[in-house]
Amino acid sequence: MNPLLILNTALSSVGANKLRAGLTLLGIVIGVAAVVSLMAIGRGARETVTSRITALGTNLLFVRPGSATEGGFVFGQGTAQTLTLEDALAIEDPVFTPDVVAVAPETSTGLQIVAGSQNTFSITLGVTSTWLDVRNIELSSGRPITPVDVANELQVVILGSNVAEQLYESGAPLGQTARLDGRQFTVIGVMEHQGGTGFGNIDDQILVPLTTAHFRLNGSRTPQGDITVATINVQAAGPDALDDARAQVESLLRLRHRLGLDDEDDFTVTNQQDTIDTLESTTDTFVVFLAAVAGISLVVGGIGIMNIMLVSVTERTREIGIRRAVGAKRRDVLMQFVTEATLLSAAGGLVGIALGSAVAELIDGRTFGSETFQTVLNADVAIYALAVSAAIGLFFGIYPAARAARLDPIDALRQV
Amino acid sequence: MTTPVIELQDLRREFRMGDENVNALDGASLTVEEGEMVAIVGRSGSGKSTLMNILGCLDTPSGGRYLLNGEDITELSDDRLSEIRGRYLGFVFQNYNLLPRVSALGNVELALHYRPRRGNKRALAMEALDRVGLAHRSAHRPPELSGGEQQRVGIARALVSDPRLVLADEPTGNLDSRSSDLIMATIQSLNRDDGLTIVVVTHDDEVAGVANRIISLADGRVVEDRIIEPRIVVSPIGPSGPEPVAPSATPTPDMAPGVTAPDPQTL
Numbered sequence: 001m002n003p004l005l006i007l008n009t010a011l012s013s014v015g016a017n018k019l020r021a022g023l024t025l026l027g028i029v030i031g032v033a034a035v036v037s038l039m040a041i042g043r044g045a046r047e048t049v050t051s052r053i054t055a056l057g058t059n060l061l062f063v064r065p066g067s068a069t070e071g072g073f074v075f076g077q078g079t080a081q082t083l084t085l086e087d088a089l090a091i092e093d094p095v096f097t098p099d100v101v102a103v104a105p106e107t108s109t110g111l112q113i114v115a116g117s118q119n120t121f122s123i124t125l126g127v128t129s130t131w132l133d134v135r136n137i138e139l140s141s142g143r144p145i146t147p148v149d150v151a152n153e154l155q156v157v158i159l160g161s162n163v164a165e166q167l168y169e170s171g172a173p174l175g176q177t178a179r180l181d182g183r184q185f186t187v188i189g190v191m192e193h194q195g196g197t198g199f200g201n202i203d204d205q206i207l208v209p210l211t212t213a214h215f216r217l218n219g220s221r222t223p224q225g226d227i228t229v230a231t232i233n234v235q236a237a238g239p240d241a242l243d244d245a246r247a248q249v250e251s252l253l254r255l256r257h258r259l260g261l262d263d264e265d266d267f268t269v270t271n272q273q274d275t276i277d278t279l280e281s282t283t284d285t286f287v288v289f290l291a292a293v294a295g296i297s298l299v300v301g302g303i304g305i306m307n308i309m310l311v312s313v314t315e316r317t318r319e320i321g322i323r324r325a326v327g328a329k330r331r332d333v334l335m336q337f338v339t340e341a342t343l344l345s346a347a348g349g350l351v352g353i354a355l356g357s358a359v360a361e362l363i364d365g366r367t368f369g370s371e372t373f374q375t376v377l378n379a380d381v382a383i384y385a386l387a388v389s390a391a392i393g394l395f396f397g398i399y400p401a402a403r404a405a406r407l408d409p410i411d412a413l414r415q416v
Numbered sequence: 417m418t419t420p421v422i423e424l425q426d427l428r429r430e431f432r433m434g435d436e437n438v439n440a441l442d443g444a445s446l447t448v449e450e451g452e453m454v455a456i457v458g459r460s461g462s463g464k465s466t467l468m469n470i471l472g473c474l475d476t477p478s479g480g481r482y483l484l485n486g487e488d489i490t491e492l493s494d495d496r497l498s499e500i501r502g503r504y505l506g507f508v509f510q511n512y513n514l515l516p517r518v519s520a521l522g523n524v525e526l527a528l529h530y531r532p533r534r535g536n537k538r539a540l541a542m543e544a545l546d547r548v549g550l551a552h553r554s555a556h557r558p559p560e561l562s563g564g565e566q567q568r569v570g571i572a573r574a575l576v577s578d579p580r581l582v583l584a585d586e587p588t589g590n591l592d593s594r595s596s597d598l599i600m601a602t603i604q605s606l607n608r609d610d611g612l613t614i615v616v617v618t619h620d621d622e623v624a625g626v627a628n629r630i631i632s633l634a635d636g637r638v639v640e641d642r643i644i645e646p647r648i649v650v651s652p653i654g655p656s657g658p659e660p661v662a663p664s665a666t667p668t669p670d671m672a673p674g675v676t677a678p679d680p681q682t683l
């Protein structure tokens with residue numbers, strides 16, 4: 001029996017019961033649509049993250065405290081309080097670190113910020129005057145934090161663009177006051193919109209002088225009384241000097257922290273690329289996980305197809321008998337039902353791809369809550385989804401088809 | 417002497433029903449030569465259908481030998497049996513066994529699906545429909561045809577593959593005597609005009625009389641085998657003959673009052 005004839009037969013059998021075929025397809029349609037749209041969202045997020053980090057420049061190093069250990073438990077990276085302001089000042093000294101051009105330490109606390117009747121929760125970074133330059137962030141208005149602000153622990157604040165929008169709908173935040181942890185702060189600047197989504201988005205954060213953060217907000221000290229910092233941003237002389245700068249920072253900090261030869265680092269140094277890699281692999285893992293969950297509905301859809309094919313085989317027993325009587329071999333019957341199942345499933349896949357693409361297109365660039373979605377549709381996902389749905393039909397169609405093929409012609413014909 | 421089309425030697429078919437064995441065929445032997453038209457008669461349960469199923473390679477005997485064109489079918493694979501059914505055999509069923517959603521033409525064409533391409537299948541199917549006088553009904557689906565018309569589609573399907581042997585198990589069992597005559601005329605014409613070998617199972621003496629040989633079965637054995645002078649049924653249709661007289665164009669089953677309705681097409 002030639003392939004065209006098989007396809008034609010399958011098409012007319014599927015077409016003979018359109019409602020049923022449609023309902024059977026629904027599982028596959030939803031599964032494929034979910035996978036396609038989630039992949040598009042995931043890829044969009046990945047691109048946003050990458051472009052945002054790349055925009056920072058590539059000659060940055062981030063020094064963070066190592067993991068805290070307590071009673072044998074190892075906490076996450078950055079949980080120890082081993083980095084101090086003194087460390088930052090030491091790194092700035094060109095004697096130890098000739099390849100470092102600028103250093104910007106920061107502390108970090110989550111605080112409620114209140115302005116009039118508006119309030120929002122934001123990550124409050126305590127920074128020095130170098131921070132904006134090192135992080136390559138411009139102000140859209142106002143002035144940066146100066147060494148004077150830091151020296152005098154002045155209660156001034158620079159807002160991220162989203163925070164400014166949320167707190168001051170009138171659009172003129174400069175010179176206004178805001179309350180942080182019960183204290184009055186004066187808004188001295190607003191950062192330019194950086195874009196991007198997710199945790200750690202600078203648009204959702206605010207900057208205060210590091211000393212203010214430490215002494216007036218909830219700062220923390222080491223047992224020796226030093227000011228601890230969350231991150232030290234280190235700017236290397238250039239992309240080529242990055243490795244040297246890293247080595248210099250590492251040996252300096254080991255010295256300062258009095259680490260012996262056998263001791264592990266109590267801090268970590270990462271660069272942009274590390275951050276991009278981690279974030280990308282995190283988003284990738286997340287997307288794959290979501291897609292896997294969506295994939296489960298594909299399997300459910302496949303079971304639906306198997307179910308309907310089993311019903312179909314039972315209903316069409318006599319047809320099978322007739323076909324066997326006019327010369328169909330077992331494998332002809334097998335092929336017919338497998339083709340039908342695959343066709344059903346692949347059709348569902350096509351509809352699902354269309355639906356998923358439409359959903360991805362629809363949410364592209366839209367903002368939900370504080371997240372702006374960016375979606376990226378790729379042909380490979382569509383091809384993959386189509387192949388998977390066809391494979392599911394094939395897989396779940398084989399058992400019903402084998403049952404059809406196993407029927408004895410005479411038993412099949414006797415069926416009323 | 418040419419090889420007989422059918423040669424049965426001591427054919428047996430047992431069915432297990434629980435711990436009981438039913439000997440549906442209990443040592444049946446017979447030979448059918450090419451060009452014969454044989455009627456098989458016998459009481460209900462005498463094994464006629466069982467015999468036909470084996471003759472049609474739809475079922476295999478539990479003992480004895482069946483040579484079809486000299487080929488021992490008991491030793492053949494399932495694939496080869498399918499091939500034989502498709503190439504050498506044509507079936508006409510009591511309940512027509514047509515695909516309800518497929519047109520008359522499509523149903524006839526189905527018998528050409530499972531064989532290597534040979535000529536224009538559609539044209540061959542149309543020719544076969546014309547042969548049974550139903551060319552004008554080719555686009556109708558079985559539910560839109562009368563019982564007699566459906567059976568003629570069945571005959572067209574049996575003859576389209578140019579078989580050596582046509583097997584008909586009670587082909588007129590669901591029809592009244594008028595359509596029954598039409599069907600038997602068509603079948604007889606296949607035998608007399610085209611030289612096809614035909615085996616018909618029937619309860620009806622009128623129908624059996626159309627054959628030129630009558631074999632009686634009882635308890636799974638051949639009890640009588642006689643040559644008769646066939647009753648010639650005048651066929652109102654033939655190769656491109658006139659319109660059939662009996663069935664009307666409307667899809668009403670052609671049956672007389674009191675006759676049970678044809679099997680509804682459940683497919």
Ligand SMILES: Nc1ncnc2c1ncn2[C@@H]1O[C@H](COP(=O)(O)OP(=O)(O)OP(=O)(O)O)[C@@H](O)[C@H]1O
Nearest residue numbers: 431432433438440459460461462463464465466467
């Ligand atoms: N699949 C089967 N399983 C068990 N017994 C069967 C089977 N098929 C037929 N038989 C038995 O074999 C015997 C012959 O049956 P068969 O159908 O050949 O009779 P028949 O001559 O065609 O009868 P009828 O004229 O009523 O159609 C019967 O006793 C029947 O009960």
Ligand SMILES: [Mg+2]
Nearest residue numbers: 464465466585
């Ligand atoms: Mg019978």
